[in-house]
Amino acid sequence: MVCRAPRVSYRNVDAAQALAEPGMLAVIGFGAGREETDDPRWLRLPLEPFDAPAPLECWEVDGPVGCGQTGDIRWSRGGGWLFASVSLDESASGGIETCAAEAYRQLAQFLVGQDESQVLRVWNYLPDINQGDGDGERYKRFCSGRARGMGAAFVGGFPAATAIGSPGCNGRLQVYLLASSQPGARVENPRQVSAWRYPRQYGPTPPSFARAVRLPAGDALAISGTAAVIGHASAHQGDLPAQLAETLANLEALLAAAGMPAGFDTHSPLKAYVRRPGDARAVRDFFRQHLPAVPALLLHGEVCRRELLVEVDGWRYA
Template identity: 50%
Template sequence: MSLPAPISIDYVSADLADLLAEPRVLAVLGFADAPASDDPRYLRVGLVPAASPAPYEVWRAQGVVETGRDGDVRWAADADYCYGAIELAESDYADIADATRAAYSALAAFVAGSRWPHLVRIWNYLADINVGDGDAERYKHFCTGRAAGMGALSGTAFPAASAIGRSDGARVLQVYWLAAREPGRPIENPRQTSAWRYPRQFGPTAPTFARAMRAPGMAPQLYISGTASVVGHASQHDGDVDAQLAETFANLDSLLASATLPHFGAGSVLKVYVRHASDVAAVTANLDRRLPPDARRLVLIGDICRLELLVEIDGLHAAVI
């Protein structure tokens, strides 16, 4: 069987109905200023953009896309890749751990029974991610629910992932993912402890994600997990957003080197999450210095999984030949 054809991801300012009318659109992600739609390919993520109106994040497949619903799962796919999404109101569950376990149980069952059994990348958005002290922090409960829900999909071949605090205040857990018919290759960062090996001080259940995933396919594509100012397992530069960005880019450079890919450029589509709106101008100026003009980026207001971290970056990076 031939290698999978890569999907393309871009930020697009257009009418939502026009985007959803395209037969090869796999997914469209809007943000807190975007309209609603019940199309299975569409998700309005609960993050406020730093500049409004925000463009849509548009995923396009190489083949014609089919769509469907399976319980709580909304999905769209071509022959090679499948997008899926789940939204669960926390009020329907005992707590965030229970909601997360339910979401991941549904995700795992859907993926395992599908033609696209290999998870490449998962995105998670939940409200009040840092609320609670010590082991009572909501992010730590999320990690416990995620591990319980993953079940048979757990192991060391984790997908890339991000978990960000919603900035719209809605207590609705949003999980969406990309899965493939062929397995990708997880990539770790030599500057950072693998997340699933974090010591007990970070919670009763270690986070279950790889630092990046090199997608299967005929062209190199690297799906980068949420990356912040963490060296080893310790956060760095508390309170200094510029120093945190410098450390974050040092981590990203190390990650790209591990994946044998060049630095960011025309094949890069990045999301930059900023905890405080008051830091957006400084972050934007820093990004202008560090990224070439053809590297696309979107700045969003959102809480990072550790209270001391002010900024995080994730995204897709592909080598342009």
């Protein structure tokens, strides 16, 4: 049985304090200055926050939580939900494509036989996502490796997902996911071509994700990384305000397609990945003007297309 959706919030607390709370499924920290812990529910991402002090991202569920580690997979479960993460050294794997294949192979193998085997949401963070040209670009090679590693794991439908470059990080691919014992409802954006149907110009293997997934309890929408893309083409090259406005239009279109209440409010924690640090203030001002009630976390991250300056993902609770 699946209880209500995990509650995701940004909180200025210590990791140990957050992890000690009942029902804490996962705690995610950002940036190089974070403390470390061996708790499998803890994950630190190398993306540097523009907020100081930087909050933690906390996932809470109804019911007791158990956790452990199986090989490279760190996991926790409770209330019908499963958090799992894997962090692999790319240099030890022979490159980003083989590293992605191995990460997804391990995750797919781990999920076999789990009660919570329905993957609803995945996050991917990899170094230098735009490095390389043509089919040799690292993001395109990552997509090929991901598809090879996942095999038939998502034959019932792709999860919502984010893939962001981590500038100056430690050479590790980090992947984490949210799964459930029941499937969610995939949501596509009528303003955009579905990612798995992208034409060949975007690489030999199209990205494998849904634009959003409504969680099985029906009370929350997990929103994939969303940017200024219309159809399959990037819009407003070099124009940050226009890209932000287009991104917001895409987010609002997803809410409508999912049958969620219009608009974003205090029940809509969002993350904005900002390519150029000098743009952070303008992005923050945009949120304050257009999304004033939204809990927003701004991170220094590289979007998967070079011409895109910002990407937004997050949650909308009913």
